Amino acid sequence: MSKVATNPENLLARLKQAQDRLGYLPEECLAEVARSLNMPLSEVYGVATFYSFLSTRPLGRNVIRVCKSLPCYLKNSRMIVESIEDKLGIRPGGTTPDGRFSLALVNCIGACDIAPAMLINHDVHGDLTPRKISRILQSYE
Amino acid sequence: MPEKRIVLKNCGVIDPKNIATYLAADGLKAWQKARQMAPEKVIEEVKAAGLRGRGGAGFPCGLKWELARKSPGDEKYVICNADEGEIGTFKDRYILENDPFTLIEGIAIAAYAVGAKQAFIYLRAEYHHLLDLLTSAVSQSHEQGLEVNIEIREGAGAYVCGEESALMESIEGGRGEARYKPPFPPNRGLWQKPTIINNVETLMNIPRIILNGAGWFSQTGTEKSKGTKVFSVSGDVARPGVYELILGSPLRELVIDLAGAEKVKMVQIGGATGRIVPYTMIDTPLSFETILGAGSIIVYDESRDTIDIVYRTLEFLAEESCGKCSPCREGTEAMAEILARFDRGEGREKDIKVLEELARAMSISALCGLGQAAPTPVTDSLQYFREDYAKRIKQGGKVRC
Amino acid sequence: MDEIRVTIDGKQLSGHPGMTILELARENGIDIPTLCYRPELSLLGACRICVVEVEGSRTLVGSCHTPITPGMVIHTHSPKVLETRKVIVELLLASHCGACFMCDKANICELRQVAAELEVGLPRFEIKKRYYPIEDVSPYIERNLSKCVLCRRCVRACRQIAKRDLFAVAYRGFDAKVVVDSDRALDKEACRDCDICISFCPTGALSKPRKLSEEKKGKPLVITS
Numbered sequence: 001m002s003k004v005a006t007n008p009e010n011l012l013a014r015l016k017q018a019q020d021r022l023g024y025l026p027e028e029c030l031a032e033v034a035r036s037l038n039m040p041l042s043e044v045y046g047v048a049t050f051y052s053f054l055s056t057r058p059l060g061r062n063v064i065r066v067c068k069s070l071p072c073y074l075k076n077s078r079m080i081v082e083s084i085e086d087k088l089g090i091r092p093g094g095t096t097p098d099g100r101f102s103l104a105l106v107n108c109i110g111a112c113d114i115a116p117a118m119l120i121n122h123d124v125h126g127d128l129t130p131r132k133i134s135r136i137l138q139s140y141e
Numbered sequence: 142m143p144e145k146r147i148v149l150k151n152c153g154v155i156d157p158k159n160i161a162t163y164l165a166a167d168g169l170k171a172w173q174k175a176r177q178m179a180p181e182k183v184i185e186e187v188k189a190a191g192l193r194g195r196g197g198a199g200f201p202c203g204l205k206w207e208l209a210r211k212s213p214g215d216e217k218y219v220i221c222n223a224d225e226g227e228i229g230t231f232k233d234r235y236i237l238e239n240d241p242f243t244l245i246e247g248i249a250i251a252a253y254a255v256g257a258k259q260a261f262i263y264l265r266a267e268y269h270h271l272l273d274l275l276t277s278a279v280s281q282s283h284e285q286g287l288e289v290n291i292e293i294r295e296g297a298g299a300y301v302c303g304e305e306s307a308l309m310e311s312i313e314g315g316r317g318e319a320r321y322k323p324p325f326p327p328n329r330g331l332w333q334k335p336t337i338i339n340n341v342e343t344l345m346n347i348p349r350i351i352l353n354g355a356g357w358f359s360q361t362g363t364e365k366s367k368g369t370k371v372f373s374v375s376g377d378v379a380r381p382g383v384y385e386l387i388l389g390s391p392l393r394e395l396v397i398d399l400a401g402a403e404k405v406k407m408v409q410i411g412g413a414t415g416r417i418v419p420y421t422m423i424d425t426p427l428s429f430e431t432i433l434g435a436g437s438i439i440v441y442d443e444s445r446d447t448i449d450i451v452y453r454t455l456e457f458l459a460e461e462s463c464g465k466c467s468p469c470r471e472g473t474e475a476m477a478e479i480l481a482r483f484d485r486g487e488g489r490e491k492d493i494k495v496l497e498e499l500a501r502a503m504s505i506s507a508l509c510g511l512g513q514a515a516p517t518p519v520t521d522s523l524q525y526f527r528e529d530y531a532k533r534i535k536q537g538g539k540v541r542c
Numbered sequence: 543m544d545e546i547r548v549t550i551d552g553k554q555l556s557g558h559p560g561m562t563i564l565e566l567a568r569e570n571g572i573d574i575p576t577l578c579y580r581p582e583l584s585l586l587g588a589c590r591i592c593v594v595e596v597e598g599s600r601t602l603v604g605s606c607h608t609p610i611t612p613g614m615v616i617h618t619h620s621p622k623v624l625e626t627r628k629v630i631v632e633l634l635l636a637s638h639c640g641a642c643f644m645c646d647k648a649n650i651c652e653l654r655q656v657a658a659e660l661e662v663g664l665p666r667f668e669i670k671k672r673y674y675p676i677e678d679v680s681p682y683i684e685r686n687l688s689k690c691v692l693c694r695r696c697v698r699a700c701r702q703i704a705k706r707d708l709f710a711v712a713y714r715g716f717d718a719k720v721v722v723d724s725d726r727a728l729d730k731e732a733c734r735d736c737d738i739c740i741s742f743c744p745t746g747a748l749s750k751p752r753k754l755s756e757e758k759k760g761k762p763l764v765i766t767s
Contacts, residue, residue: 011314016297027724042710045724049712050316050463051297053266056724069228070409070453071375071439107300107457109267110231112375112439113382122269299714316711321587321607464711464718465588470692471633474716475667495666502629505601505622506590513601 011037011047015054024055052106060095060102062140065119068105071112080116081105083130087137101140144399145361147369148345149385152239157274160281163242169285171348175250183254184210187347189355191367196222196303196340197411197435198510205337208327209255212335219252219260219289220331220338222308226265226300227412228457229437232371233341235383237264237271240345241278245291247344249282250351252289255337260291263308266298300461304509305330305338307463318463319509342371342436362388366428370436374400376409377442386427393423396440404443407525412437413454414514417521447522447529452480454518462511469512472503476519483533490534497523548614563605563616564592574618575627575656577634577744578693579606583702589693590630591656594618602626628660636665637672637716638745639688645746652744653691674719678751682733683740690747692718696739704738706730 014037018029025048034041048054066072066081081092084103088096095102111117114126125136146152155162163169175183188203209217221244225233236244248260262279264272272293279291299317301307306320309331330336346368350358359367366388372395375381379401386395392410396402405420410427411434418425418432425431441450459473476499479492500516507513523530545556550567557566567574577589585607593602597615602623605616617623635657642648674687697709697720708730712721722728740748 012297012311013294013314016295030724040707040710041723042708042712042721045721046710046712047314047316049725050714051266051299053296053298069457070450071229071381073453074376074439074441074445106298107461108226108228108230110225110234110265112229112231112373115375115381119267124270316714321585321604323609459715462715464692464713464715465586467589467591467634467692468630470716470718471637471669472629475633475636475669478669479667491666498625498629499633499667502626506593506626506630508587508590508604 011039011044012051015044015048019054023061024058026058027056030056058095060099062100062120063102063104065104065106065109066092067107067109067111067115067117067119069108069112071108072115072117075115077116079130080118080128080133083133084137087134101137144385145369145387146385147349147361148342148371149236149240149383150349151243152235155240155242157239157241158277160242160278160285163240164285167352168242169246169282171351172246172249172253172287175253175351180210180254180256183250183351186355187254187350190346190350190358191355191362191365192343192346192350192358193366193429194340195342195346195370195435197227197414197433199429199433202339202343205327205339206251206255208325209257209335209337212328214335216259216332216334217255217257218331218334218336219248219255219257220305220308220312220336221248221260221262221344222303222305222338222340223268224263224265224296224303224308225341225435226267226303226461227414227435227437228454229375229409229412229439230373230435231375232373232383232436234268234271235373236341236345236371237268237275241275242282243345243348244341245278245282245287247339247347248291249287249289250347251337251339251344255335257337258289260289261312261331262291262293263296263302263312264293265296265302269295299463300457301463301509301511304511306509308338309336316463318465319511321508340435363426363428363430365430366433370427370433372427372436372438374438374440376438376440377405377445378402378440388433389426389428391424391426392418392432392438395427395438396423400438400440402440402442406441406443406445407447408441409439409450409454409518410434410437412439413457414511414517417451417518417525419525447526448480448483448533451518451522452477452484455480455515458511458515462515463509466508466512468503469507469509469515472499472507472512473515475499476516480519483530486533487535488530488533493523493527493530546610546612548610548612548616550616551618557610559609561610563594563596563603563608563610563614566610567605567616567618572618574605575659576606577652577656577691578695580695580699580742583695583698583742586694586698589634589691591627593623593626595620595623624660627656628662631657631660631662632665633667634691635662636667636669638691639671639673640686640746645689646749646752647746651746670716672716672719677727677729679727679729680733681751682735683728683737684749684751685728686747686749687719688747689745690720691745692720693744694720695742695744696720696748699738699742704736706732706736708732709739 034044117126192202193199302317307317311317326336415434455477459477587604587607592605594605595617677685
């Protein structure tokens with residue numbers, strides 16, 4: 001899939017690659033992408049801020065995305081969020097001081113059959129209970 | 142009628158990592174058969190089968206293909222929409238996890254029929270965990286001699302990209318904003334070239350139709366809804382999961398008999414932009430003629446609060462609106478804010494009229510399906526659960542003007 | 543190709559292939575209000591003010607981008623159309639900050655004109671306002687995005703006419719915003735001797751910076767008793 005990266009239409013692909021490499025999209029990176037694609041920075045910034053998996057602010061090494069949509073909400077996703085908040089001492093939108101975790105509330109991740117569910121980076125964790133949370137968090141460095 | 146597995150025939154039967162198991166289960170036979178037919182004949186077969194799009198809109202699949210086939214130009218594209226983002230949907234995930242090969246075969250047949258050399262699978266970012274499996278399935282299939290080049294493109298987290306024009310914008314690398322229509326994709330789609338966009342489940346039906354014939358396929362279902370539908374059931378049920386039923390089966394069978402729901406208050410059919418129906422409509426058949434959507438079924442029992450549910454639904458839509466057209470951008474926000482007031486018990490009598498007026502205007506003026514269908518949960522809940530709104534109207538106290 | 547015959551508001555009209563409903567209507571003196579549309583710019587279809595009713599269509603259609611087709615029966619001012627336009631304008635006014643009597647552009651504001659024509663009074667929706675600080679760093683252009691209605695005319699005009707391409711839309715949904723660079727206050731030398739975006743802005747969001755000292759220059763101070 002090397003041709004994806006070189007095609008000028010693939011601003012989004014470029015941003016995704018950068019996000020994976022750097023963990024977020026710092027301004028210098030956006031400017032670099034803009035230069036190489038010969039696009040205005042504003043347009044690059046416009047795409048970077050449209051998608052929820054792209055971030056222009058630094059994130060932790062591991063991003064926890066807890067689903068807040070209805071099927072998970074019905075299964076007490078709020079309790080899962082509270083338990084993560086307690087354990088990590090951060091609120092949604094926050095990052096731990098050691099840079100290990102960021103926490104976000106997100107819309108449906110398509111794991112409603114194992115609600116309440118969350119993604120950590122790209123791994124799906126379902127049928128969550130506050131008890132399971134510690135063990136799961138431990139496995140991310 | 143119990144479950145009938147046409148689309149999900151191979152799920153749990155074959156090894157999704159190994160194409161040999163797929164080939165042993167009649168895999169790629171439909172593709173081989175299709176290549177012996179003229180492309181027009183393949184389209185004819187899909188049309189005769191009466192297959193309609195499984196992504197929610199229900200557009201006749203064969204007709205879409207025919208429009209793209211007849212559109213002038215050498216460069217044409219097939220897109221598989223694997224961006225299921227509707228709240229409560231996970232059927233495509235289940236399909237991709239268990240049988241990516243049938244999907245790929247469907248794409249290959251579609252590409253042959255419309256004359257496309259390039260196809261894309263647009264996979265939602267939340268399903269990145271399926272990427273390796275899917276990539277491997279694509280390369281194993283290519284090794285079997287598929288003419289079409291299939292490329293997987295990943296989304297980056299935007300519900301609206303499930304809308305076909307927004308999806309194309311996203312594949313082109315930009316913001317996933319809806320385009321005005323016409324032109325429609327079969328005439329001018331991806332990079333302004335003729336394009337067909339089909340849902341995962343729609344394409345899953347193609348190899349079955351080609352191999353067994355349109356007559357076999359159209360035996361099942363109702364007059365205008367042929368075949369089966371795959372549903373994702375979640376919420377207050379004992380057995381959440383994926384179920385495949387013949388179209389026209391009653392809601393009761395799915396929700397109560399199969400998923401084991403009890404004391405049902407209401408069911409949300411089709412996700413955030415779908416319908417909300419009370420328990421009294423539990424015998425409604427699920428079909429394009431009645432109610433269907435993309436297959437999301439969320440069940441709420443009697444302990445649930447209508448306003449809470451509708452508010453959360455609109456909050457979701459306001460967050461996911463692309464922001465291009467004014468009725469959707471401003472309207473979903475306005476609705477969410479009014480519903481938040483009701484949720485706090487601070488609703489006002491006049492708010493109900495405002496909600497209804499907003500709903501009417503948005504449903505006929507928004508640029509794309511998201512904005513047009515966004516008021517549906519409000520309209521339905523006002524129709525069937527109006528008393529729940531009345532209970533949240535602020536009694537006495539200070540009224541803000 | 544032959545001309546295409548359609549009916550607009552009961553009148554039999556004909557246009558050439560490729561013509562939009564709006565173009566044909568305007569050519570024949572039928573007024574359809576618009577906001578994001580400008581004939582000099584590429585089509586967008588975002589504001590939805592220009593929607594009209596086409597018989598047989600489930601929804602209203604944007605007249606600025608919908609081509610005429612043979613036999614179309616179009617209503618540009620039916621009750622359904624007027625009701626819808628009113629709600630849309632009301633929505634735009636609801637999140638729009640600032641009172642017209644305080645606005646320099648009030649007399650030429652297109653949003654205000656459309657609202658007046660549709661007899662929209664104070665909006666009934668109490669939604670949050672989009673409040674942004676005024677950007678007055680540039681000596682050439684002042685931006686007050688609290689008054690922006692996201693018609694994107696500045697984005698397109700700067701790209702397609704001025705060829706400077708400074709603006710783009712960022713964020714999404716209600717938070718959508720026309721940005722410069724990575725959402726910085728506008729301060730570009732490229733704007734020197736160019737006020738194309740200002741002339742395209744339908745509201746008071748873009749204007750020439752006021753220099754009070756220059757306005758007062760040469761005018762005697764008269765105090766009447």
